Amino acid sequence: MSSNQYLDIAISQAKMGRDEGGIPIGSVLVVGERIAGRGRNQRVQQGSATLHAEMHALESAGRLSAEDYANSIMVSTLSPCDMCSGAILLYGIPEVIVGESTTFQGPEEYLRSRGVKVTVINDAECVELMGEFIRRNPELWNEDIGV
Amino acid sequence: MSSNQYLDIAISQAKMGRDEGGIPIGSVLVVGERIAGRGRNQRVQQGSATLHAEMHALESAGRLSAEDYANSIMVSTLSPCDMCSGAILLYGIPEVIVGESTTFQGPEEYLRSRGVKVTVINDAECVELMGEFIRRNPELWNEDIGV
Numbered sequence: 001m002s003s004n005q006y007l008d009i010a011i012s013q014a015k016m017g018r019d020e021g022g023i024p025i026g027s028v029l030v031v032g033e034r035i036a037g038r039g040r041n042q043r044v045q046q047g048s049a050t051l052h053a054e055m056h057a058l059e060s061a062g063r064l065s066a067e068d069y070a071n072s073i074m075v076s077t078l079s080p081c082d083m084c085s086g087a088i089l090l091y092g093i094p095e096v097i098v099g100e101s102t103t104f105q106g107p108e109e110y111l112r113s114r115g116v117k118v119t120v121i122n123d124a125e126c127v128e129l130m131g132e133f134i135r136r137n138p139e140l141w142n143e144d145i146g147v
Numbered sequence: 148m149s150s151n152q153y154l155d156i157a158i159s160q161a162k163m164g165r166d167e168g169g170i171p172i173g174s175v176l177v178v179g180e181r182i183a184g185r186g187r188n189q190r191v192q193q194g195s196a197t198l199h200a201e202m203h204a205l206e207s208a209g210r211l212s213a214e215d216y217a218n219s220i221m222v223s224t225l226s227p228c229d230m231c232s233g234a235i236l237l238y239g240i241p242e243v244i245v246g247e248s249t250t251f252q253g254p255e256e257y258l259r260s261r262g263v264k265v266t267v268i269n270d271a272e273c274v275e276l277m278g279e280f281i282r283r284n285p286e287l288w289n290e291d292i293g294v
Contacts, residue, residue: 047209048206048210049208049210050197050198050205050234058196061196065290066293069293082236082237083237086228086229086230086234087230090228090230090292142213143210143212146238146239
């Protein structure tokens, strides 16, 4: 599968989150060619302070070996925040594909400085999903990014 | 309560984790003078890849306001890893009290460079808890830190 196909799966997770009344951010953890985990932000659905989409994807993938993480890609509709970037560093995930970093930009340069390959696609659908959500739910969005 | 009293509560969480067969790391999130969340590593107990002790404490505290986080302290028996340090940065938690960073040291200098006050106590009981655990369970420990 291509980066765009992985991103499409992350977008479908984001839309599921939106349709559940949640924050429309989705992620997939790809190990080799396999979709090992899928996730979407769980702040609203589970009242979670830690299950951002990337964390939810890591959690749904379960306990993996260091070898699996070393052969993985994190794909997310939005630029990973400090927490999610930290999780990527913890597990030595070597590559991150970001749907967009226009509405929010996490520490992409810091990830790069730690050896992670970060590719930003700036996908129009990802931008629109977040833009519409933030216009309608500015307080919920601020809560999610600690503002 | 003093830093040492908060650390004692984190140590009690670590011991609960140990007695459950888990990784003996405990944390508390203090908001003002209140223990808002308590946590212990959940890799074994819940099969979790993301619930390190600090994350578990954040999760158990539930959804908090930015004002609460800005008035909080994270207390942990062990130096927070990249993921947990990232969560501290996400929420703008201004202070971290670390039981020990002898057996494992997370990105304490990076936290400081981002404005977080980090105090390392180097508590003998915390060192012993981790030392004994790692001697008995080196593979489980490596999995937890992505090695």
